[in-house]
Amino acid sequence: MHLSTRLLLAASALSLSALPHAAIAKSAGTSVAATAAADMKAAPLADLVQGVDIPYSMFKLDNGLTVLVNEDRSAPLVAVSVWYRVGSKNEPEGKTGFAHLFEHLMFNGSENAQGDFFKPLQQIGATDLNGTTWFDRTNYFETVPSGALDVALFLESDRMGHLLGAVTQENLDNQIGVVQNEKRQGDNAPFGLVDYEMLETLYPSGHPYHHDTIGSMDDLSGATMADVQGWFKDHYGPNNAVLVLAGDIDVATAKEKVAHWFGEIPAGPAVQPVAAPVPTLDKPISKTITDKVATTRIYRAWAIPGLNDKDAVALEMAGSVLGGLASSRLDNELVRGKQLAVKVSASAQLFQQAGQFEVYADLKPGVEQGELEAALDAEIAKLIAKGPTADELKRAATNYVSSEIKGLDSLGGFGGKAPTLAQGLLYSDDPEFYKKRLNRIATITPREVQQAAKRWLSRPVFKLVVEPGERTEGGENRGGFVTGREQTGAQPAFYWNPDNMAGPLGSGITASVQAAAAAVVPDRSQIPAVDTLQPLDFPDIERAVLDNGMEIYVVRREGVPAVTARLSFDAGGAADPEGALGTQALMLDLMDAGTTTLDATELAIAQERLGASISSGSSRDSTNFTLSALKPNLGASFELLADYVRNPAFDTTELERVRAQQLNAIQAEKTQPSAVAQRFFYPAIYGDKHPYGRAPSGLGNADVVAQLTASDLKGFHDTWLRPDTARLYVVGDTTLDQVVELANETFGNWKRPAMPAPQKNFDVAIPSPEPRVILIDRPGSPQSMIIAGKVLDKTGRDDLVNLASANDVMGGNFLSRLNMDLRETKGWSYGVQSLLVRPENQIAFMIYAPVQSDRTGDSIAAMRSDIADFMGPNGVTGEELERTINGQVRSLPGTFETGGDVLAGLYNIVELDRPDNYYELLAPRYQAMTAQALDDAARGQDLGDGLVWVVVGDANVVKPQLEQLGLPVEEKDISGE
Numbered sequence: 001m002h003l004s005t006r007l008l009l010a011a012s013a014l015s016l017s018a019l020p021h022a023a024i025a026k027s028a029g030t031s032v033a034a035t036a037a038a039d040m041k042a043a044p045l046a047d048l049v050q051g052v053d054i055p056y057s058m059f060k061l062d063n064g065l066t067v068l069v070n071e072d073r074s075a076p077l078v079a080v081s082v083w084y085r086v087g088s089k090n091e092p093e094g095k096t097g098f099a100h101l102f103e104h105l106m107f108n109g110s111e112n113a114q115g116d117f118f119k120p121l122q123q124i125g126a127t128d129l130n131g132t133t134w135f136d137r138t139n140y141f142e143t144v145p146s147g148a149l150d151v152a153l154f155l156e157s158d159r160m161g162h163l164l165g166a167v168t169q170e171n172l173d174n175q176i177g178v179v180q181n182e183k184r185q186g187d188n189a190p191f192g193l194v195d196y197e198m199l200e201t202l203y204p205s206g207h208p209y210h211h212d213t214i215g216s217m218d219d220l221s222g223a224t225m226a227d228v229q230g231w232f233k234d235h236y237g238p239n240n241a242v243l244v245l246a247g248d249i250d251v252a253t254a255k256e257k258v259a260h261w262f263g264e265i266p267a268g269p270a271v272q273p274v275a276a277p278v279p280t281l282d283k284p285i286s287k288t289i290t291d292k293v294a295t296t297r298i299y300r301a302w303a304i305p306g307l308n309d310k311d312a313v314a315l316e317m318a319g320s321v322l323g324g325l326a327s328s329r330l331d332n333e334l335v336r337g338k339q340l341a342v343k344v345s346a347s348a349q350l351f352q353q354a355g356q357f358e359v360y361a362d363l364k365p366g367v368e369q370g371e372l373e374a375a376l377d378a379e380i381a382k383l384i385a386k387g388p389t390a391d392e393l394k395r396a397a398t399n400y401v402s403s404e405i406k407g408l409d410s411l412g413g414f415g416g417k418a419p420t421l422a423q424g425l426l427y428s429d430d431p432e433f434y435k436k437r438l439n440r441i442a443t444i445t446p447r448e449v450q451q452a453a454k455r456w457l458s459r460p461v462f463k464l465v466v467e468p469g470e471r472t473e474g475g476e477n478r479g480g481f482v483t484g485r486e487q488t489g490a491q492p493a494f495y496w497n498p499d500n501m502a503g504p505l506g507s508g509i510t511a512s513v514q515a516a517a518a519a520v521v522p523d524r525s526q527i528p529a530v531d532t533l534q535p536l537d538f539p540d541i542e543r544a545v546l547d548n549g550m551e552i553y554v555v556r557r558e559g560v561p562a563v564t565a566r567l568s569f570d571a572g573g574a575a576d577p578e579g580a581l582g583t584q585a586l587m588l589d590l591m592d593a594g595t596t597t598l599d600a601t602e603l604a605i606a607q608e609r610l611g612a613s614i615s616s617g618s619s620r621d622s623t624n625f626t627l628s629a630l631k632p633n634l635g636a637s638f639e640l641l642a643d644y645v646r647n648p649a650f651d652t653t654e655l656e657r658v659r660a661q662q663l664n665a666i667q668a669e670k671t672q673p674s675a676v677a678q679r680f681f682y683p684a685i686y687g688d689k690h691p692y693g694r695a696p697s698g699l700g701n702a703d704v705v706a707q708l709t710a711s712d713l714k715g716f717h718d719t720w721l722r723p724d725t726a727r728l729y730v731v732g733d734t735t736l737d738q739v740v741e742l743a744n745e746t747f748g749n750w751k752r753p754a755m756p757a758p759q760k761n762f763d764v765a766i767p768s769p770e771p772r773v774i775l776i777d778r779p780g781s782p783q784s785m786i787i788a789g790k791v792l793d794k795t796g797r798d799d800l801v802n803l804a805s806a807n808d809v810m811g812g813n814f815l816s817r818l819n820m821d822l823r824e825t826k827g828w829s830y831g832v833q834s835l836l837v838r839p840e841n842q843i844a845f846m847i848y849a850p851v852q853s854d855r856t857g858d859s860i861a862a863m864r865s866d867i868a869d870f871m872g873p874n875g876v877t878g879e880e881l882e883r884t885i886n887g888q889v890r891s892l893p894g895t896f897e898t899g900g901d902v903l904a905g906l907y908n909i910v911e912l913d914r915p916d917n918y919y920e921l922l923a924p925r926y927q928a929m930t931a932q933a934l935d936d937a938a939r940g941q942d943l944g945d946g947l948v949w950v951v952v953g954d955a956n957v958v959k960p961q962l963e964q965l966g967l968p969v970e971e972k973d974i975s976g977e
Contacts, residue, residue: 042610043632045394048401049442051561052408054417056431057251061259063267064239068421068431069254070246072411074559076534076893078247079128079412080152081141082160083422085271086235088215089135089208089353094222096480097179097215100133101223102231104175106140107131110158111165112524116824117155118814120527123883124148125890127897128413133213136352137426141419143412143894146248147531153261154528156243160236161265162524167228176220177827183214184783185830185850187475190293190671191466196478201285201462202303202356208276209354216480237268242425246411246418264521276353278305281460290469292778294667295342296363298373299464300380304456306353308428313440314452315348315357320396321388321449322346322379323359327395327604329379330361336600339657340364340372342664352427357457364660369465384457387450395608397441402611402630404438409560409898471780536892538919541906542736548752549724552743554736555906557899561631563732564899565638565739566907567645571623571720573698574691574760574839580708582700584623586662587713588616593654595647600654603644612637614644620692620839621760622911623720631733635742642746648717650710659705666699670974673778673785673850673952680774680972681787681950685844690764692839724752727910731903762841766791769946772968773860777955784856784953788863789837789846792941796838797912801925802937805888807834809880809934810870810943811847817866818847826862828855840911845943853953857961860949864965867944875935884934888926892919 056070088099109115121129121142128143140159144152186192195212203210243262245254280303305311323330323346330344343362349355361376363369388396410416424433544552576584593600607613610633615626625645629637669675679695686693699705728747730739769790794800804812811818811834822829829851837844851859876884896902896919909918951958955971962969 042398042636043630045398045401045442047632048398048405048611048630049438052401052404052435052438054408054421054434056421058431059251059255061238061263063263063265064237065258065262065265066242066425067254067258068242068244068425069249069251070244070417070421071250072247072417075411075897076146076248077143077411077897078146078149078152078245078249079141079143079416079418080149080156081139081244081246081412081418081422082156083137083139083242083244083426084236085136085240085426086138087134087136088211088213089274089276089351090235090271091211091215093206094219095227096211096219097183097213098219098223098227098231099138100213100215101175101179101220102228103131103133103138103140104179105167105171105228106159106163108171108175109166110155111162112158113155113527114166116815117159119883120151120155122813122815122887123890124151124530125533125887125892125894126152127891127894128410128416130414134351135209135213139419139422141412143247143897145530145533145890145893147533148890149245149249150257150261150528151530153257154522154524157261157265158524160238160241160262163236164229164232167225169225172223172225172228174824174827176223178823178830179214180217180220181783181828181850181852182830183217183220183475184852186214187478188673188781188783188850190291190668191297193289193291193471193473193475193478194299194464194466196475197287197289197464198299198301198356198358198462200478201287201464202281202301203279203354207279208274209351211480212478216478217476219480234269235271238262238265239267240271242422244418244422246416246421260520260522276306278354279303281462284460284463286463286465288465288467289472290467291471292671293466293468294671295365295468295664296369297466298361298363298369298376299462299466300359300376301462301464302357302457302459304348304350304355304357306355307350308352311452311455312348312350312355313437313444314449315355315456316350316400317388317393317396317441317444317449318383318453318457319347319357320399321392322383325392325396325399325604325608327601327608329383330359330376331604332601333379334361334372334375336657338375339660340367340375342661362664365664380457384450384453387446387453390446393444393446393449395605397444398611399608400441401438404434405560405611405630406562406628409562409900411897474780474782476782530890533890534893535923536896536920538896538905538917539902541909541916544736544740546723546740546743546748548748548750549726550743550747550750551727552736552739553727553729553906553910554734554739555731555902556733556735557731557902558733560899561733562899563627563629563631563634563730563734564903565627565629565641565728565730566903567625567627567641568727568729568907568911569623569721570621570725570757572618572621573694573696574620574762574841575623575716575720575758576691576694576698576700578689580700580704580712581694582662582666582698582705583708583712583716584618585698585700586659586705586708587716588618588623589658589662590650590655590710590713591616591644591648591717593658594649594651595643596649597643597647599649603640606640610637610640612640614641618698620696621841634734634738638742638746645721646747646750648714650714650717652710655710655713659708662699662705663702666702666705669695669697669699673781673783674787674848676776676778676952676974677785677787677950679974680776681789681846681948684774684948684950685767685789685791687764687767690766691760691762692841692844718753719758722753722757723747723750725757729903729906729910731899731906766842769948771946771948772970773949773951773962773965775955775959775962775969775971776950776952776974777971778952779954779956781952781954782853783850784853784951784958786849786851786856786860786949786951787846788849788860788947788949789844790946790948791842791844792836794843794941796840796843800836800838800843801922802929802933803941804836805884805926805929806876806934806938807836807845807943808884809876810834810867810938815883817870818849818863821862821866822849822851822859826855828852828859832863845941847947853957856951856953856958857964860951860962860965864944871939871942871944875938876931878931881929881931881934885926885929889923892923895919
């Protein structure tokens with residue numbers, strides 16, 4: 001679980017721009033011997049580990065603030081990451097959820113930066129902007145243009161040292177409502193109550209990890225201004241924080257700027273350590289709950305030691321071998337072998353002082369629950385008794401190291417260089433802790449993993465079963481301290497066993513701590529000016545075409561020894577036959593099940609040995625296969641990609657297994673409020689005969705999927721996946737010559753078919769806009785999911801700059817009118833967003849708004865009013881225009897920080913027929929925008945007229961509200977959809 005204060009409604013999360021497919025490991029070759037050949041080509045694990053390095057310097061201010069600096073001049077950006085040693089484990093009884101609530105408040109302005117922090121941060125073009133709370137810490141981060149670093153440091157220092165004068169009762173009341181809606185949103189999801197069950201059972205009442213970070217409704221409602229004052233003074237001093245600057249900055253500049261902005265803030269009291277020993281259940285505990293889920297899920301869970309314990313890495317590797325790898329034992333035995341489960345997982349979730357080892361399996365329909373439980377327990381017992389093989393362990397280690405290497409491509413955010421350094425220092429007293437973990441992973445033995453598994457997984461287990469049905473209770477009364485099992489063996493002081501710190505994971509700062517300059521009192525009368533900013537320099541695109549017509553596009557990026565490639569075909573969800581929806585998705589699933597020479601397990605093993613991954617997926621308009629590879633293993637990884645794409649086995653036996661998985665996924669989709677809404681939304685606005693009038697997941701209809709044959713799937717593959725409609729996009733540490741050579745070796749002899757390439761039929765009438773409400777009953781929902789919109793008279797290839805900017809003002813970002821009204825003013829939602837859904841053909845306007853159930857009708861009325869006001873007398877203001885222009889122009893370099901970002905930009909340039917310097921041309925386009933131009937773009941599409949409103953919620957609660965809106969209300973049933 002990751003609790004975030006910001007609105008993260010990326011189109012991918014809504015299944016709007018991409019239809020993600022399970023990233024099953026793939027490989028290629030000519031026989032089982034090809035797997036061994038791939039292993040021979042793989043770079044040694046020790047060499048990969050040596051390549052992971054984040055150079056840094058460290059200094060400390062007199063007030064105790066510790067600063068880490070990583071100099072990286074690859075882009076004109078600096079990641080700013082501030083981590084505080086306070087999280088939900090520090091909350092006393094009656095104050096659960098308070099650390100997270102306070103994180104929200106710290107975005108609402110400070111004494112010298114009044115108003116929401118997103119206003120100045122958007123003005124300077126900040127990207128990777130967020131704040132999160134977890135059990136052990138609270139953090140705030142943003143990546144900013146180098147010339148705007150002083151603004152970011154001013155804001156971070158002002159909320160660290162000058163916050164309380166800006167916190168009002170109104171702000172507090174509002175954010176309590178927002179956090180409570182965030183809680184409702186999480187609780188409302190399938191399996192949304194499982195975290196409560198795990199924490200409350202594994203950790204006794206009073207233990208720091210016993211209560212969920214989101215807290216309880218009652219405790220949140222009871223937060224007072226006195227609580228706010230005390231919490232800030234006790235926990236947010238500079239001596240309780242770590243500041244990391246990563247990117248376009250040197251140590252001397254960092255010392256000067258940090259001392260200037262943070263030096264005058266006085267130290268606070270030291271945060272007192274908390275006792276958090278690893279508890280053991282007195283006896284096995286079994287519990288069954290019901291939830292709105294598609295199939296029964298069986299859990300096994302234990303409390304385990306935390307991040308710094310000598311057994312932490314061993315338990316992580318045990319989880320990977322058992323149920324983390326694509327070739328894991330549970331996948332091989334329960335999913336592909338005995339076919340008792342449709343999905344499995346095992347992992348070690350590590351906090352600073354404790355953690356959880358969790359295993360689960362989703363029951364395949366028609367299988368007896370007891371049979372799956374027995375098989376699951378047997379696999380756990382085998383791991384405990386004999387441990388992993390050397391090969392399993394090596395593959396798990398290679399995958400972990402590969403992920404770390406690829407993470408170095410990012411400066412900040414959730415997992416880049418800055419947070420890696422910060423976590424090491426905060427949790428383990430060592431910024432280079434990641435190196436100790438990698439070395440431990442590379443050298444750990446099967447016996448050590450077996451011993452750790454035996455030591456911790458032989459203890460009494462918590463067995464939780466979640467069965468389909470109505471919920472017996474919701475989350476309203478969960479998340480706080482509850483009366484439960486008495487803690488045994490707890491130590492009254494901070495629990496830290498020195499014996500567990502022996503070996504490779506021992507702590508200790510390895511860099512010298514230097515003194516910083518003396519403190520000064522900075523001028524805080526106004527936000528600092530932005531220095532000269534460097535414009536975006538989008539990298540050069542190189543091109544080639546193979547003899548068979550395959551097009552190649554390459555962007556070279558040095559610095560990180562990794563390459564990402566996307567092989568794209570003109571197909572996508574729109575290519576699904578009208579009477580056979582779900583064909584493409586089932587084809588992609590069956591491609592995961594093996595090639596003509598390698599079965600699914602062999603595919604997974606080969607991929608894991610190379611530290612590569614191949615994932616399949618589709619947008620509305622294209623079918624894509626993405627390869628993520630390490631530079632030393634690029635040739636062998638390309639071989640895997642080619643065999644996977646060109647030679648799928650389409651095995652009839654495997655078809656029945658993946659069919660069962662897709663049928664279960666269709667049922668699971670009908671338990672997700674957002675997915676349910678979209679299954680009705682798109683047919684309502686495009687019409688059910690249009691290629692875009694389909695559920696964006698692409699899973700299709702159960703009755704169709706149940707009848708598809710291997711021949712149907714092979715026919716789709718051979719028709720739509722062909723070299724003359726393929727485009728290969730490559731970004732990373734390679735060259736055009738190398739890519740062309742590899743492409744010729746792996747795809748060059750792929751002959752283009754004699755028949756013309758197929759065409760999708762968009763010549764389908766779209767129904768006239770018919771404003772109405774479509775209500776889908778979901779009894780007991782604490783929140784209603786609202787999705788609304790209509791089709792626009794534009795295509796994805798059109799110039800959408802003004803229209804998209806107008807939408808940003810109305811509902812497209814955190815500061816938009818819709819979000820500020822429903823979230824920041826009224827507190828009825830965790831976040832509202834409007835967006836343009838941009839397929840290549842006719843696009844759509846869409847609003848996404850999860851709101852509390854008792855305010856469903858009021859929320860729709862408020863949004864309709866806000867849109868009408870924007871479309872009528874109160875269009876874009878001067879302030880909104882300035883903020884939009886500055887934000888768009890200044891954020892351009894940050895938008896293309898990583899290789900993945902560049903790949904997305906490259907893809908859009910080619911697929912949408914843009915010039916190579918398209919993104920460089922945007923800055924002057926933005927700077928020339930006027931409020932009138934934005935108003936005209938929005939009004940020209942009548943964004944508020946003819947909207948269809950789809951509501952998924954408790955009909956008994958929301959229908960009377962909807963009937964007051966003056967719109968027709970249609971009731972539909974998801975089970976009969």
